[in-house]
Amino acid sequence: MDxxxxxxxxxxxxRGHISRRTFLQxxxxxxxxxxxxxxxxxxxxxxxxxxxxxAAPTTGAAxxxxxASAGIxxxxxxxxxxxxxxxxxxxxxxxxNYHDPKTLDRFTELTGVKxxxxxxxxxxxxxxxxxxxxxxxxxxxxxxxxxxTYGKLKLLEPLDLAKIPRFDAxxxxxRFLMPxxxxxxxxxxxxxxKDWGTTGYVINTKHVTKPMTSWKDFWDLxxxxxxxxxxxxxxxxxxxxNALKYFGYSFNSVDPKELADAEKxxxxxxxxxxxxxxxxxPPMRNEDAWIAMAWTGDAVQLNRDIPEIHxxxxxxxxxxxxxxxxxxxxAPHREAAYAFLDYMAxxxxxxxxxxxxxxxxxxxxxxxxxxxxxxxxxxxxxxxDQLAPLEFGAAVTLTDPNRAELWARVKSA
Amino acid sequence: xxxxxxATASTSPTGQKTAGGWRIRLATALMLAPMSAWYFFLLVVxxxxxxxxxxxxxxxxGGYQPGLTLENYVNxxxxxxxxxxxxxxxxxxxVLCILVGYPLAYYLATRAGTKKTVLLILVxxxxxxxxxxxxxxxxxxxxxTGIPALLEAGGLGRVVLLNTPFAVLxxxxxxxxxxxVFPLFVSLERLDKRLLEASKDLGAGRxxxxxxxxxxxTLPGLLSGAILVxxxxxxxxxxxALLGGGKVFFVGNALFDMYLQSRNWPFGSAAAxxxxxxxxxxxxxxxxxxxxxxxxxxxxxx
Numbered sequence: 057m058d059x060x061x062x063x064x065x066x067x068x069x070x071r072g073h074i075s076r077r078t079f080l081q082x083x084x085x086x087x088x089x090x091x092x093x094x095x096x097x098x099x100x101x102x103x104x105x106x107x108x109x110x111a112a113p114t115t116g117a118a119x120x121x122x123x124a125s126a127g128i129x130x131x132x133x134x135x136x137x138x139x140x141x142x143x144x145x146x147x148x149x150x151x152x153n154y155h156d157p158k159t160l161d162r163f164t165e166l167t168g169v170k171x172x173x174x175x176x177x178x179x180x181x182x183x184x185x186x187x188x189x190x191x192x193x194x195x196x197x198x199x200x201x202x203x204x205t206y207g208k209l210k211l212l213e214p215l216d217l218a219k220i221p222r223f224d225a226x227x228x229x230x231r232f233l234m235p236x237x238x239x240x241x242x243x244x245x246x247x248x249x250k251d252w253g254t255t256g257y258v259i260n261t262k263h264v265t266k267p268m269t270s271w272k273d274f275w276d277l278x279x280x281x282x283x284x285x286x287x288x289x290x291x292x293x294x295x296x297x298n299a300l301k302y303f304g305y306s307f308n309s310v311d312p313k314e315l316a317d318a319e320k321x322x323x324x325x326x327x328x329x330x331x332x333x334x335x336x337x338p339p340m341r342n343e344d345a346w347i348a349m350a351w352t353g354d355a356v357q358l359n360r361d362i363p364e365i366h367x368x369x370x371x372x373x374x375x376x377x378x379x380x381x382x383x384x385x386x387a388p389h390r391e392a393a394y395a396f397l398d399y400m401a402x403x404x405x406x407x408x409x410x411x412x413x414x415x416x417x418x419x420x421x422x423x424x425x426x427x428x429x430x431x432x433x434x435x436x437x438x439x440x441d442q443l444a445p446l447e448f449g450a451a452v453t454l455t456d457p458n459r460a461e462l463w464a465r466v467k468s469a
Numbered sequence: 470x471x472x473x474x475x476a477t478a479s480t481s482p483t484g485q486k487t488a489g490g491w492r493i494r495l496a497t498a499l500m501l502a503p504m505s506a507w508y509f510f511l512l513v514v515x516x517x518x519x520x521x522x523x524x525x526x527x528x529x530x531g532g533y534q535p536g537l538t539l540e541n542y543v544n545x546x547x548x549x550x551x552x553x554x555x556x557x558x559x560x561x562x563x564v565l566c567i568l569v570g571y572p573l574a575y576y577l578a579t580r581a582g583t584k585k586t587v588l589l590i591l592v593x594x595x596x597x598x599x600x601x602x603x604x605x606x607x608x609x610x611x612x613x614t615g616i617p618a619l620l621e622a623g624g625l626g627r628v629v630l631l632n633t634p635f636a637v638l639x640x641x642x643x644x645x646x647x648x649x650v651f652p653l654f655v656s657l658e659r660l661d662k663r664l665l666e667a668s669k670d671l672g673a674g675r676x677x678x679x680x681x682x683x684x685x686x687t688l689p690g691l692l693s694g695a696i697l698v699x700x701x702x703x704x705x706x707x708x709x710a711l712l713g714g715g716k717v718f719f720v721g722n723a724l725f726d727m728y729l730q731s732r733n734w735p736f737g738s739a740a741a742x743x744x745x746x747x748x749x750x751x752x753x754x755x756x757x758x759x760x761x762x763x764x765x766x767x768x769x770x771x
């Protein structure tokens with residue numbers, strides 16, 4: 057077989073026109089791989105010894121059939137599913153600075169599916185667009201507290217886990233994976249974790265010389281010393297939640313009296329803010345703002361480029377959250393969506409992606425693959441005592457009309 | 470004045486319809502049909518939907534739930550700041566556009582000579598770039614590394630320009646200036662220069678000529694430009710969102726929040742109807758103001 061013929065078969069395999077078995081048979085690679093596997097010492101302990109002898113006599117294709125997740129080596133590279141037509145586009149709706157472009161390009165390289173990314177700054181906007189309908193989205197990246205609403209409104213579909221063989225629930229911490237089960241406790245899973253993180257604030261220590269460790273410091277100094285240099289999220293959950301923390305109330309409170317206190321604080325601070333925006337990296341990089349309410353990954357990215365920028369988790373508490381990959385109900389490119397979820401569930405891919413976006417990943421196999429600099433970075437993996445007072449967002453904040461109206465009122469004031 | 474032939478086509482002097490009359494009416498109806506359908510389905514029906522939504526209620530997860538309540542209109546008072554902001558900034562923006570656009574149009578119409586076409590094209594060229602990119606460029610210019618840095622280097626102290634009403638007004642004038650310049654330019658070009666000569670011959674100074682001859686004669690152009698600028702500014706969303714940073718709030722931004730953040734469609738619809746009413750009132754005022762002195766000047770316009 058010469059080079060051109062080999063490439064012809066390779067491309068046919070890539071496009072899904074021939075199956076892997078046929079490809080390996082025709083090119084003779086299957087037999088070659090089987091022989092090598094039988095002869096060479098095994099690199100990993102688990103699946104290899106059982107694979108090698110069975111592969112030797114017949115075609116090598118049979119040994120790698122991805123039928124059950126237990127049979128797939130978590131450290132292997134991802135390969136596209138065979139015999140499935142993936143189409144040529146995928147609509148991904150996600151958050152800013154959340155994906156390494158190289159990760160997405162690699163997916164396009166392996167499958168020929170082009171990924172169109174739409175970015176939003178809050179779950180409310182994503183929900184509003186999905187409620188209005190006709191979005192054409194395939195993959196969504198929702199936060200943990202939204203699953204109850206999405207499930208009730210049937211805007212996401214319960215995942216067909218057979219199509220995501222590289223996802224192994226045993227590698228995911230229960231407290232992060234649990235919110236994606238709807239109704240709570242049922243086996244229906246609506247999302248697989250992408251990452252988790254915290255909400256705190258970043259300070260540019262070149263200009264911020266006062267020590268800041270709590271939300272009280274944040275809201276007080278915003279009105280006094282650092283007036284005009286502070287930004288907060290354009291997002292009711294964190295803006296109202298962290299204002300509630302100033303008074304020591306719960307992050308998820310919907311109590312009218314507590315909300316009234318938070319509203320007063322927000323209205324008081326608003327003239328002192330530089331901006332109300334969830335896209336705070338440009339002002340921080342420009343030094344238009346010195347303090348910004350921020351998420352973990354943005355803090356990592358900023359700290360990586362400008363070491364004087366530090367991340368602070370408020371002493372009183374705040375939010376710990378987890379984001380998921382989910383498949384939108386009636387997605388136009390359903391197969392591509394599942395292929396993408398399978399791709400992102402591969403530990404190697406997730407770890408490489410994490411090196412770019414800086415958010416801590418949930419998959420324990422992926423955590424193993426992270427560089428030490430990330431594993432020991434206190435922004436990415438804060439110490440347990442800092443994480444203890446943090447709360448997960450509650451579903452009620454998404455639907456409570458008072459919280460939503462409060463935020464709209466604060467912004468129009 | 471309609472030419473005599475058309476005027477008598479459908480009615481004879483005694484008022485009875487002539488034979489060709491219904492054909493003309495049919496032809497007219499057919500020609501108007503596409504436009505009427507367009508207006509009906511894309512203007513009247515959506516407005517109707519808005520009205521129905523505005524008296525409804527917010528569904529528990531957000532969205533619309535059928536109902537009949539005037540609560541949304543009553544609650545509009547909480548957005549008074551946004552309405553007030555929009556009104557004064559739209560008016561200020563229009564006035565600024567006039568102040569900047571009139572001299573430019575005057576120069577182009579009277580003094581530019583051979584360079585006129587080139588300069589006119591230069592006024593249009595920025596419109597060939599996307600609106601978003603043009604406004605985004607101001608973020609860098611007005612941000613910390615732009616003009617404020619220059620001012621600080623020049624010893625004038627640290628000034629915050631971004632996310633202020635100043636920044637939003639700047640964005641408005643920058644984006645809407647061509648819309649003001651063109652009607653003014655057309656109006657100034659059509660001005661009969663002999664009237665200006667006559668005024669000078671009769672002893673009026675340059676300023677008096679401008680005030681009593683040029684300005685009144687170009688008032689139609691001025692009003693068209695003003696309306697072309699005022700109405701879109703009332704509905705602006707992008708400029709206050711980008712250059713206002715959430716601190717300068719227009720009705721457009723409030724609507725966006727109501728639909729996409731609070732997901733309170735009935736309230737948003739009520740605000741939209743409110744905005745339409747406000748704009749109608751403002752424009753009626755403009756038109757009344759403009760037509761006040763129109764009757765006496767009718768002759769000279771021809």
